Amino acid sequence: MSKKEKFSDAGRLRTVSIAGTGSYMPERIMTNAELETMVETSSEWIVTRTGIAERRLAGESETTSDMGAEAARRALADAGVSPEEVDLIVLATITPDLPFPNTACLVQDKIGAKNAACFSLEAACSGFVFAMETARQFVATGAAKTALVVAAEKMSSIIDWTDRETCVLFGDGAGACVLKAAEGDKGLVHAVLGSNGALAELLMVPGGGSRLPFSEEVLRERNHYLKMEGREVFKHAVKSMTAIAQQVCAEKGLTTKDVACIVPHQANIRIIEAIGQRLGEPKEKFFINLDRYGNTSGASVIVALDEAVRSGVIKRGDLVMLLVFGGGFTWGASLLEWSK
Numbered sequence: 001m002s003k004k005e006k007f008s009d010a011g012r013l014r015t016v017s018i019a020g021t022g023s024y025m026p027e028r029i030m031t032n033a034e035l036e037t038m039v040e041t042s043s044e045w046i047v048t049r050t051g052i053a054e055r056r057l058a059g060e061s062e063t064t065s066d067m068g069a070e071a072a073r074r075a076l077a078d079a080g081v082s083p084e085e086v087d088l089i090v091l092a093t094i095t096p097d098l099p100f101p102n103t104a105c106l107v108q109d110k111i112g113a114k115n116a117a118c119f120s121l122e123a124a125c126s127g128f129v130f131a132m133e134t135a136r137q138f139v140a141t142g143a144a145k146t147a148l149v150v151a152a153e154k155m156s157s158i159i160d161w162t163d164r165e166t167c168v169l170f171g172d173g174a175g176a177c178v179l180k181a182a183e184g185d186k187g188l189v190h191a192v193l194g195s196n197g198a199l200a201e202l203l204m205v206p207g208g209g210s211r212l213p214f215s216e217e218v219l220r221e222r223n224h225y226l227k228m229e230g231r232e233v234f235k236h237a238v239k240s241m242t243a244i245a246q247q248v249c250a251e252k253g254l255t256t257k258d259v260a261c262i263v264p265h266q267a268n269i270r271i272i273e274a275i276g277q278r279l280g281e282p283k284e285k286f287f288i289n290l291d292r293y294g295n296t297s298g299a300s301v302i303v304a305l306d307e308a309v310r311s312g313v314i315k316r317g318d319l320v321m322l323l324v325f326g327g328g329f330t331w332g333a334s335l336l337e338w339s340k
């Protein structure tokens with residue numbers, strides 16, 4: 001490449017597309033019936049209030065990076081990319097193996113991606129979309145050629161199994177995708193992200209950080225576990241996800257009618273139904289697997305996307321929307337044209 005050719009490319013953003021996806025769900029199934037034996041609840045309450053019938057739990061010694069590494073291997077195989085080709089790993093989690101070093105480095109080691117720069121980010125249940133949009137910037141500018149985006153959660157490690165208001169909702173799992181520059185304009189089309197830190201207290205783990213370092217008192221007060229104001233979170237999720245779904249389309253001169261499949265964060269079927277009503281979109285347009293997995297936080301939309309693609313629900317040429325909401329609060333919508 002001549003100097004002139006090289007510089008003529010400067011400033012040009014590349015189209016970025018998903019070259020492969022993968023997911024990993026642990027084998028162990030926890031049913032609603034099992035939860036009935038642990039807390040004052042009923043399978044009927046859980047199904048009618050949330051849509052969740054069962055969830056997966058990681059093994060005791062199975063870590064977030066173990067699950068993330070397996071999802072990553074599957075995404076690399078799907079993309080036909082070797083671990084050595086990966087030059088960036090961005091991993092989203094709120095349940096890291098360790099406070100530091102970051103879980104992306106641990107996944108790097110497990111899969112042998114020795115040429116990658118690795119970091120993690122935390123955007124709770126919105127984690128995958130925030131991680132994918134971060135990695136997209138690197139690939140679009142040419143700063144990275146092959147990015148691996150991973151979202152993995154061992155929610156069972158921060159759930160209070162005596163709190164019926166939260167323990168029935170969550171599950172463990174991991175998903176991953178490979179991003180590469182693409183010819184033409186098919187790929188990640190547009191994304192909008194949002195946050196509101198003023199509402200942080202509505203969904204959080206209060207203890208174990210610099211505000212309330214781990215101590216006997218944290219343990220006694222059970223402040224190392226997730227706490228949530230469910231009803232408030234529900235309202236904000238519906239409002240923010242509806243608005244951002246409309247915004248991401250409008251900014252491209254589209255409406256949600258142009259979208260073939262919406263892959264929403266899998267928190268609660270009633271949240272998804274309420275968004276569908278507000279958008280005027282039928283339930284069939286939403287890909288749903290929360291009945292089998294519950295809320296796997298940051299991993300939920302990439303696990304759902306992987307399943308939607310593998311089961312043929314999403315086909316080449318379809319316009320797809322990933323739609324997320326989580327603690328922070330954080331929320332986002334990403335439009336992509338499926339081109340694999």
Ligand SMILES: CC(C)(COP(=O)(O)OP(=O)(O)OC[C@H]1O[C@@H](n2cnc3c(N)ncnc32)[C@H](O)[C@@H]1OP(=O)(O)O)[C@@H](O)C(=O)NCCC(=O)NCCS
Pocket residue numbers: 040041042045046049050125164165166168228229230231232233234237267268295325326327
């Ligand atoms: C948590 C959630 C399912 C609760 O459903 P809800 O319809 O709002 O229920 P409420 O909180 O109003 O509680 C209704 C009653 O059910 C009870 N209840 C709560 N959890 C229960 C359970 N697992 N089993 C049986 N009863 C339960 C409550 O104690 C309350 O009892 P009361 O009326 O005697 O006070 C719902 O608020 C929700 O999904 N919120 C969003 C959570 C979420 O998705 N978070 C992650 C987003 S990223």
